[in-house]
Amino acid sequence: MPTAASSPVDVLIADDDPLVRAGLAVMLGGAPDLRVVAEAGDGAEAVRLARQHRPDVVLMDIRMPVMDGLAATEELRAMSDAPEVLVLTTFDADAYVLRALRAGAAGFALKDTPPPEIVSAIRRVAEGQPVLSPAVTQRLIDRVVSAQDHTGRRRAAEERLAVLSDRERAVALGIGQGKSNAEISGTLFLGVSTVKTYVSSILTKLGLNNRVQIALLVHDSGEVENHG
Known part of the structure; x- marks a missing residue:
């Protein structure tokens, strides 16, 4: 503020x-x-x-x-x-x-x-x-994303996430799971500033604007379900 x-x-x-x-x-x-x-x-x-x-x-x-x-x-x-x-x-x-x-x-x-x-x-x-x-x-995803387009959306999301490094994917998964930077930091044993750097890198590589879009893309890919 x-x-x-x-x-x-x-x-x-x-x-x-x-x-x-x-x-x-x-x-x-x-x-x-x-x-x-x-x-x-x-x-x-x-x-x-x-x-x-x-x-x-x-x-x-x-x-x-x-x-x-x-x-x-x-x-x-x-x-x-x-x-x-x-x-x-x-x-x-x-x-x-x-x-x-x-x-x-x-x-x-x-x-x-x-x-x-x-x-x-x-x-x-x-x-x-x-x-x-x-x-x-x-x-929102459960209510409005139809099963009909889910397969195509999942494939497209998986292809986009493939450009990320393993550590970036782990950070992206944390965002998809609703974790804060501090929580991701504790899970991955990284400094909070390092997590922030990874988040910035993810946004740049994927051409996204914010964490909400990262979370949506991770949900689309099925990563959250796979690690649930």
């Missing part, structure tokens, strides 16, 4: 319901370290305003006209100096949520989440921390 001397976290709100946008803006206005810099009513406007205002975090509704939140998330995460994206949804097991996470969203919050928790989630994603528990990740 920014200190008093640092710049506030700039937030863009994207939701097609003006009442939701207004409520979020009022709520975030009460947090001294957060600043709403723009509001968008659809995904295309969110992308345009993000390019203009360069927010740190975008609160992204999924179902919007013109361009939905999924397509907007993909465009935002492809930008240089991309903002973090926190998905807002009414359901915690929505196929669109999982696709947004695969596109690089840092996590999601339910729209009925208590205001202090949404504020906390924004602060965490601004710091580069994913807002998604391993249990929720697994539930």
Whole structure:
């Protein structure tokens, strides 16, 4: 979280319901370290305003006209100096949520989440921390990934993970199992700073944005089931 001397976290709100946008803006206005810099009513406007205002975090509704939140998330995460994206949804097991996470969203919050928790989630994603528990990740996968495409997805995930060294794969597995860097450090007898270095290397080699995407890829490959 920014200190008093640092710049506030700039937030863009994207939701097609003006009442939701207004409520979020009022709520975030009460947090001294957060600043709403723009509001968008659809995904295309969110992308345009993000390019203009360069927010740190975008609160992204999924179902919007013109361009939905999924397509907007993909465009935002492809930008240089991309903002973090926190998905807002009414359901915690929505196929669109999982696709947004695969596109690089840092996590999601339910729209009925208590205001202090949404504020906390924004602060965490601004710091580069994913807002998604391993249990929720697994539930999303179980609920929305069909058995029909599972074989193809598993094969593709295995091929992507094949570029990692044995130690990197072990760290990736730990992330897939929901372990923190400290927990992975204890399991693999490595320093926490060394684990962080491996995580950075994994992200670079796989072309991913965050730990959530690593966890999803490891789940897709079947590694978590094999080591369960």
